[in-house]
Amino acid sequence: MTRADCIIENGRVLTMDEDKPDAEAVAIADGRILAVGSTADMRDLAGPDTRRIDAQGATVMPGLVEAHLHLFAGAFGLRLLQLDGVRGLPALRDRLQRYAKDNPDETLLICKQADYNLFGDGIATTRQMLDEALAERPAIFIAPDHHTAWANTAALKKAGILSGLDTPTGSEVVMGEDGFATGELRENGAFDPVMELRSSGGREGLGLAGLEPAFPPTPAQRAEDIAVVKEGLKLCASYGFTSLHNMDGNRYQLELLREIEEAGDLICRTDIPFHLTPSKAIDSLAEAEVLRAEFASDRLSSRRVKMFMDGVIDSSTAVLVDDYADRAGWRGELLHSPERFRSAAIEADRRGFQIAVHAIGDGAIRNTLDGFEAAQRANGKRDSRHRIEHVELLNPRDLPRFRDLGVVASMQPSHPPGAMDFPLQPWLSRVGEARWPWAFPLDALRAQGTPIAFASDWPVADLDPMRSVKAAMMRRAWKEGDPHNASTLLQSLHAYTAGGAFAGHEDHRLGRLAPGLLADIVVMDRDLQAQSAEEIGQARAAMTFSEGVLTWEA
Incomplete structure (x- = not known):
């Protein structure tokens, strides 16, 4: 009989397998799922070297699949100024000027997660508004969707697009009635000239353009x-x-x-x-x-x-x-x-x-x-x-x-x-x-x-x-x-x-917990089915296994 390398027991197992949707325990051997069933079912599969993990009633389910992400850009972005939740000039000025002081050698201050309503609901962000937060150094503010950015006047001047730019299809440097750029830049063809000012050499967007x-x-x-x-x-x-x-x-x-x-x-x-x-x-x-x-x-x-x-x-x-x-x-x-x-x-x-x-x-x-x-x-x-x-x-x-x-x-x-x-x-x-x-x-x-x-x-x-x-x-x-x-x-x-x-x-x-499939498994820190919808957002992974190997433990 094959012995389990690891048994996760006493859990609320969501298998995503229609033939056996619920269980209490999962046994792992050689990177694959050996068995799924009750905690009692697993006793005969345990040997002297088997690791036993008590899930304590928490949800156990297949490892999650992140079906759409930008890995390098996301990870590099953690090093840039994040503007999540920042609204209004005082909050922006405070965050931006502290970031500028901490990064004196950056040739372009790159700010991520800039709200479309940065200065208030329905108020279009302009370079003049951004200048009030920081005027002396080039800065660009990138929307969460990465399809719109806004630049202050210093950035537009240094990039040579204050008077506009002939952009490729789908991109636009938005122009004002005064004949100068408003600061809003739509799509890469419009904000690439500003991004070329950066000292990072473009590494924050590695691969995004293919x-x-x-x-x-x-x-x-x-x-x-x-x-x-x-x-x-x-x-x-x-x-x-x-x-x-x-x-x-x-x-x-x-x-x-x-x-x-x-x-x-x-x-x-x-x-x-x-x-x-x-x-x-x-x-x-x-x-x-x-x-x-x-x-x-x-x-x-x-x-x-x-x-x-x-x-x-x-x-x-x-x-x-x-x-x-x-x-x-x-x-x-x-x-x-x-x-x-x-x-x-x-x-x-x-x-x-x-x-x-x-x-x-x-x-x-x-x-x-x-x-x-x-x-x-x-x-x-x-x-x-x-x-x-x-x-x-x-x-x-x-x-x-x-x-x-x-x-x-x-x-x-x-x-x-x-x-x-x-x-x-x-x-x-x-x-x-x-x-x-x-x-x-x-x-x-x-x-x-x-x-x-x-x-x-x-x-x-x-x-x-x-x-x-x-x-x-x-x-x-x-x-x-x-x-x-x-x-x-x-x-x-x-x-x-x-x-x-x-x-x-x-x-x-x-994607499922069934015998013979790879042992990609996540043990959560609570029973998700016992939580209200409001509480679900607080749940986290307690342990993550990829092919039976522990890749994360809280």
């Missing part, structure tokens, strides 16, 4: 980058994550992760995509095949192609089917033309890649579905599990296409305005009340059987999965009579475990 570092990193930079990634991995493990679907990437990131893996420190298995940007030719997908073949270990892979179809609603860069409610005649601009996206989808699908597309507006989602449909017609139907990331606004005509095309909805319960940290405005006004019923439409997608995966989009939103679970459970309609689109506890946990595993083509070995 490009390799402009200059070969020095040994010291490489060592620092590895330290940043390891900090991010440790933070992920502390929340119970065992698998990560990174949503940006390049070869350099894969090389960093491989070095970490070879040292035995890749505590979360990670998939890095090939980012097909608008500037890359479709035949560059040959590079994606090289990465897929070269990085194909049990814990590190490159199996997806990532694309952006639009921006975000808050900055009016998402693409809508009909006009923005607050801007007649404007529907946004696609980052890939319909023809190019269809060609790219056909080619990526032909090469056997899963395609993950950032598509927020209903117009962008429609064009993405058109591309997926074209790929299926050209190449035949297969278990592709192509994904749409975010699904913030859906046109009801396109709802059945998710089901018919087998598309996965990768969604973030922290993103609906008012659900967690994001303000109601300007999102609600820009979408308009008539379209609210089809915003973040979990009810409709679930009702037709669309697979759902939950994630944070860290650093766009807080990485903490239990805060997201709370947001999912407590979500409410913005108008009486509209769908709430709330999730139950078990629906939320399923989306963070089995749902994420399915989205990553890993459901044959992850």
